[in-house]
Amino acid sequence: MKKQVKNNVSWVGKVDWELQSFHGEELSTHKGSSYNSYLIQEEKTVLIDTVWVPFAEEFVENLEKEIDLNEIDYIIANHGEVDHSGALSALMKRIPDKPIYCTANAVKSLKGQYHQDWNFKVVKTGDKIDIGNGKELIFVEMAMLHWPDSMATYLTKDNILFSNDAFGQHYATEKLFNDLVDQCELFEESIKYFANILTPFNFMLRKKLDEIIALNLPIDMIATGHGIIWRDNPMQIVEKYSAWANDYQENQITIIYDTMWNGTKSLAEMIAQGISKTDSEVVVKLFNIAKSDENDIITEVFKSKTVIMGSPTVGNNILHTVTGFIQLMKSMKFKNKKSAAFGCYGWSGESVKILNDLMGDAGFEVIGEGFRNQWNPDENALNEAVSFGETIAKM
Numbered sequence: 001m002k003k004q005v006k007n008n009v010s011w012v013g014k015v016d017w018e019l020q021s022f023h024g025e026e027l028s029t030h031k032g033s034s035y036n037s038y039l040i041q042e043e044k045t046v047l048i049d050t051v052w053v054p055f056a057e058e059f060v061e062n063l064e065k066e067i068d069l070n071e072i073d074y075i076i077a078n079h080g081e082v083d084h085s086g087a088l089s090a091l092m093k094r095i096p097d098k099p100i101y102c103t104a105n106a107v108k109s110l111k112g113q114y115h116q117d118w119n120f121k122v123v124k125t126g127d128k129i130d131i132g133n134g135k136e137l138i139f140v141e142m143a144m145l146h147w148p149d150s151m152a153t154y155l156t157k158d159n160i161l162f163s164n165d166a167f168g169q170h171y172a173t174e175k176l177f178n179d180l181v182d183q184c185e186l187f188e189e190s191i192k193y194f195a196n197i198l199t200p201f202n203f204m205l206r207k208k209l210d211e212i213i214a215l216n217l218p219i220d221m222i223a224t225g226h227g228i229i230w231r232d233n234p235m236q237i238v239e240k241y242s243a244w245a246n247d248y249q250e251n252q253i254t255i256i257y258d259t260m261w262n263g264t265k266s267l268a269e270m271i272a273q274g275i276s277k278t279d280s281e282v283v284v285k286l287f288n289i290a291k292s293d294e295n296d297i298i299t300e301v302f303k304s305k306t307v308i309m310g311s312p313t314v315g316n317n318i319l320h321t322v323t324g325f326i327q328l329m330k331s332m333k334f335k336n337k338k339s340a341a342f343g344c345y346g347w348s349g350e351s352v353k354i355l356n357d358l359m360g361d362a363g364f365e366v367i368g369e370g371f372r373n374q375w376n377p378d379e380n381a382l383n384e385a386v387s388f389g390e391t392i393a394k395m
């Protein structure tokens, strides 16, 4: 159902309440998501982005209830990924000759995915199209935010930035605007989205944010590709992105472990006590990787100044859950974070050294040699774990 955004701009997307994972099973989406598509009806009619493939027919049928598809003058594809371009095939079957405005890279990604030679019009930053009534669309390339083909589209006079993935959240809601939803949920989903999707591109993101600010465009709304539209103080999310893109950290230490017979778990809890005893201000959180959502833990790592990894030794190695999670952290390219390691062992006891090596390779600054304990920890070992926590807190 069409919903008014501002003046002659409407939302015509899809709210996906059932979505529990994204990018296959790579990213958890506990609160669903939405695929935001926008219709602008000035002298020219413009469609900005579409929806994910499973909703393609539904999307086109709904759009046909609102307008004669032949009235569409311009289609804007801000990004080629299937969650935004997924209804193009169904749409272009009905209106095959309509022009699709996108970046040169988006031509590659759209052709690569749909194998169609549609009427592409390549645009670069600063290019404009006149849509009548004194309004223009201005394009801004957003390469690596988060694909090489990404761009944003700015609508003059209404001052709306259609930002696609940037500034979004995987957050299903019938409310269209940021001021109408629960603020805790909104910012939880915004930071999770940033931590898990955009962190690897921090360097390019910083430059892009500076570029957007330097354009000095008045922005009344940021209409994202997922989640809500920022209309109440829209620059608040740009400011958040500026902070998050600058090797962000809070006063938090996160302990992440897996355990076989609860020895390593006991150490984790004692280390947490030692940290809290030494620094009452620091936030300490513990996660058993095998029992927690990995994307939620990544968000906690994103907020942390120090990450303490724990695994028992098994088969001269560490538990594969821990190896996999360190690999995930490595792909996030975190900067400016310290790490330490701990774990129980029965015989050979390599886990702590392996953890330190892997964490160093993942870009963390390893502090100290770590703490290891043979067999199940006794009272003395538990006290030593507390002391280890105290030492980490002081570092």
Ligand code: FEO
Residues within 6 Å of the ligand: 079, 081, 082, 083, 084, 146, 147, 165, 225, 226
């Ligand atoms: Fe990069 Fe929302 O797709």
